[in-house]
Amino acid sequence: MAENLTSIDFAGLFTADNIVFCLLSAVILVCGFMSVASTKILRAATYLFFTLFAVAGLYLTLNYEFIAAVQLSVYAGGILVLLIFAIMLVKNLGTDTETTSYVNKTIAGIAALAGAVFAFITMSKYRFISNEEANDASEMIDMEMIGQTLMGTDKYQYLLAFEAVSILLLACIVGSIVVATKSKED
């Protein structure tokens, strides 16, 4: 069966790369749209989960494993669980349907579509780097290079940003506890 499939030459159109990319982008776009169009918020969160998962797959097609792992653990593992917790904590949100007027939907759709068309027109005016000119993207980056870039102090290295982000996360932890704590007067 497999030999039969490989013997048919579709002029290189149905390579494994292309099929995987098309599947991933279909999942991203369909689930992304469902996650903004679904009337039940818990279902929307589930669709968002699939979108984030497929975006991690897109990073894997570019051979960036580390950022795919970060995407899975921080977005799909952390942020989404936080969102679902919030949905569960707020009463009736998981079962209530959300209604938006058709006028609103039409205007928002026109605005988004106009933006997309504008972006595509701008994109078609530029000649992007072609596959032949592009550097070989099949090689993997080793963890050592990522670590040195994240922790170095030279040019193109990001220790300062790393430390700033760590301060930001600390401030964020303290801030969210302070904001969410019940005050005594209530």
Added chain:
Amino acid sequence: MIPVEAYLVVSTLLFFIGVYGFFVRKNLIGILMAVELILNAVNINFVVFNRFLYPDHLEGYMYSLFVIVVAAAETAIAISIIINVYRKLSNIRVDSINELKN
């Protein structure tokens, strides 16, 4: 290999799906989810340009890493604010949050 335009088309469409969701959603958590979609579209762009233009550098890579971290921080803060709003108003619809208006 997939051409760079294909990735850009996917990320543009995802971005404007997020924009549409940002416009139509009425509750705060829905808006937060739309913002996550927008951030993801931007991340795809950063990573793809990094991969195709400078595969031996990691600028876009690091940038999208920091975007992910900041998105996590933003979500935590936003959810604590949402829980606070829910405690005060017992709903989280955007049009009922108008206490600062007067």
